[in-house]
Amino acid sequence: MEYYKLVVLALSFASIVSCTTSSHHGGPQIQWGACDPSVVNDTSLSCGFLEVPLDYQDPSVGKARLALIKANATGERRGSVFFNPGGPGGSGLAAVNEDKDLLLGLSGGVYDVISWDPRGVGNLTVPGEVFCFDDFAEYTTFFNGTIELTGIEETGNFTNPADIKALLVQAPTMQKKYEQLGQKCLQSPSGKFLKYIGTAAVVRDMVSIANALDGPGTPINYIGTSYGTLIGSWFVNMFPERVGRVVIDGVIDPLVFATQEPALSFRSQLISADTIYKALITGCALSGPSGCAAASEGDGPLDIDAKVQALLKIAYDATKLNASVPITSGNIRVELFSEMYTPADWSNLVNEEYPQIVQIVNGEAPGNATLRKRSKRLIGRNPLVKRGSQPNDSPSFTSTAIYCADSVDLRGTTMEQVFKGIISTAQNVTHLFGSSWPATFYRCSFWPVRSVERYQGPFNKTLANKILIASNLLDPITPLPGAETVARLLGKDAVLVRQNGFGHTTVSEPSTCLNEIAVTYFTNGTLPANNTLCEVDADFEVFSGVNTADILAHLPSTDV
Incomplete structure (x- = not known):
């Protein structure tokens, strides 16, 4: 599932229907009604609310309100399956509206698919979206003249001493800005809720919804992708006795997250990113000029890479001469990185966006609104950074609020240490994407709030039921070792299935093999052998005439 650009959500309950959750088990009820068609355009979906404690350890603090969505089972209903699309900060309402058929299909059609906007997401759940600035203008003024707006400028693999010095000299400024940002967020209307936003609360909220829908003590079924896998890892270990059928896909390593600062451990999440870039340029070369506008006749992958590097260098040089260029090399890197998530978009990238970027960088076209708008959408689904939007376009800090509230305690890390880590990542882990900035993760070493739990x-x-762990062999942001770690820790209670492809989560490329494994698991509980390898469907073309197996067979071993 893709990473959903936050939509401003509004639900209408003018026509509440009489399908109230059964109350044989007592406790709060959920009234299901029509969703607002401007938000959820699939009229088969139902929406509702559930009140839960803001703080499960101290109910006197008050209530939170969760906005829920439901897709009815297509077959004979056996219960509910819960879904979180990741982010953190992804809207469950938007996700089910967009991917209802996929979710019902993967779970065999025998469960109602239930999702919700977690705390800090949207404007229906309370606490809602986290905004720290009144509008976009205030945000840009606050960060004016910093890398927050331009990205980091560097060439090659960040070995130029001038580039290193230029970044390190900004460390005190950016540290002060991030410390001030934390205080601004605390003083905003969202501030009083920040300590009640986080993954443990989301897990307990899911249990509360399950109790209301299916009754206390019932097995809880769950699908989580990307950050949703952290929810999954926490859930199965916080409530092992409640584990029903659980699938996590695109796995964040919970051990690393529990013990290391995200700003310093993020490099471990990028180990496959350059290989996936090689897959993109390899596919482009195999397709040739007819299928890839970035390719000339006879180009190999290294020829296409040379063009990309030249483009980055032109943008870099232009930015050094004039800080107000329409698109910087830092912007291009972030845009390119977000494209590593979704191979289905690669053809559009090289044929539609790449020529536009070239024109803009060469000064042959203005920084046109269409491209900038699309860039904002791409960045919006990218868990590196979340640019949610309100009518005043104030950036959302929900991703930061969730991820940082869950992180290890502050350890006195300086921005200089963070920057040195970024330089090292660009030199040793991913030449192309190591310097991507801004990113949610880097704020956590300076974020003033940690969640109450x-x-x-x-x-x-030891779990009540076995779970299914899925991962692409090559994932740009949640690489295979995260899934392997969770599978190793859970031992006989987990089965790992790998997909021989690239992109973020296995759903980024279609695989009948993996779909059948999921359906069989959800419908009768059986799982394949551990470490099963599924292939991507051969009829899925990444570029015209080129499928995933073609690209994998031709990946260059030469260092790009």
């Missing part, structure tokens, strides 16, 4: 282990509990 964090789960930090153990991650090897």
